[in-house]
Amino acid sequence: MVGSYGPGVTIPQTGAGAPAGDPAVSNARRAIPRALVVLLGAASVVVVVAGAQAVAWLIGPAFMALIIVIAVAPVQGWLRRKGWPGWATTLVVILLVYGLLLVLAFGLILSVAQLATELPQYSAKADGMVNGLVGELARFGVGPDQLAAARGSLDLGKLAGVVGAILGSVAGLASNLVFLLALLLFLSVESGGAGVRLASIGRDRPQVSAALTHFAWGTRQYLLVTTVFGLIVALLDWAALAIMGIPLALTWGLLSFVTNYIPNVGFIIGVIPPALLALLTGGWSLAIAVVVVYCVLNFIVQSIIQPRFIGDAVGLSVTVTFVALVFWAWLLGPLGAILAIPLTLLCKALLVDIDPQARWAAVLLRDTPMEPEEAAAAKAARKAARRSRRHGHAEGNGAAPGTSEDVPSTPPEDVPDTPSGDGKPRLPSS
DSSP states (O other), X not given: OEEEOSTTOEEEOOSTTSOTTOHHHXXXXXXXXXXXXXXXXXXXXXXHHHHHHHTHHHHHHHHHHHHHHHHHHHXXXXXXXXTXXXXXXXXXXXXXXXXXXXXXXXXXXXXXXXXHHHGGGGHHHHHHHHHHHHHHHHHTTOOHHHHHHHHHHSOHHHHHHHHHHHHHHXXXXXXXXXXXXXXHHHHHHHGGGHHHHHHHHHHHOHHHHHHHHHHHHHHHHHHHHHHHHHHHHHXXXXXXXXXXXXXXXXXXXXXXXXXXXXXXXXXXXXXXXXXXXXHHHHHHHHHHHHHHHHHHHHIIIIIXXXXXXXXXXXXXXXXXXXXXXXXXXXXXXXXXXXXXXXXXXXXXXXXXXXXXXXXXXXXXXXXXXXXXXXXXXXXXXXXXXXXXXXXXXXXXXXXXXXXXXXXXXXXXXXXXXXXXXXSOOOOOOO
């Protein structure tokens, strides 16, 4: 099938209206070498990334505002189901959004101020410890140039700068306060019609509507679980540091809460400052105690308990999560590290989930080779099998027919692909 563009000028039609197996379409696709397509795609990615880095000051706060509105949007729906008028629900959402922003900014600004006033008091002790370490290195034959470089790298002021950059990256949104407040206001007002807009999109583009709905659901689940467990970890770390007498315990607890949003390496960033301060105030024994307490608390909460509640809300492999963290931190700075997971979920929704032909990329990105529905069905089957075994064990050897001793458990691959009823939006099958 060809399209006419004037007398004697025809080009093959390669769009959705072209029939499958059309020779003209196949020839047109083969006319462009695959290597050229890859190079053009890579060049486009470079241009887009360079442009995004140039306007990082805009992308970071804008996406932060979007994430905050997505997080509080269910409150508006709940109030409407209770019979509240539309203007009242919108007002509640606006107050919640502004309240969260003000509380977060106040806590971060206060922590940065305390950090700036407290850390210089330990500079003399830190210099003495660095000089002692340099002397030990000189005994092992390290040259003067290397010693000078080591002395310059072990600077308490640099530690304060790193911690201040992490805490101040969110508090620094005040520099764009007018833009951020206006954007939050407009997003909050329009959030009530998001469901109607997605339903309208779904009539013509169901894949796009499902992908955006899944992004909002996954982001909301991730934020909810991460925030709750971040608060738990922050309170436990603050209590432990206060008991051990570490200065600025509240600041380090707040740092633990913020770094809980940074995947993979957030715990390491959160433990280094209090451990170094413990080293300056109480020596090696206190520093080791801080590290051990942090490891125990964070390992139990973040590595054992928290993943059970997050479930498949994120659905990204550990490698993809780490690479995304490095990429977004490089592109947007410390705020990009905090928003790495939601940003990656949005890119996945726009580039992978809306295109049925890109499902192969979803297989490479997710944390399990199985489809989410298949994984959920297999998990449900394993839980049912465990319940059957416990029931059969409780009944004893004389179990009646129909128990787990008489009915073998269904293997995961034989479980029918049915909705789980957990409220999670499913992407339409291609």
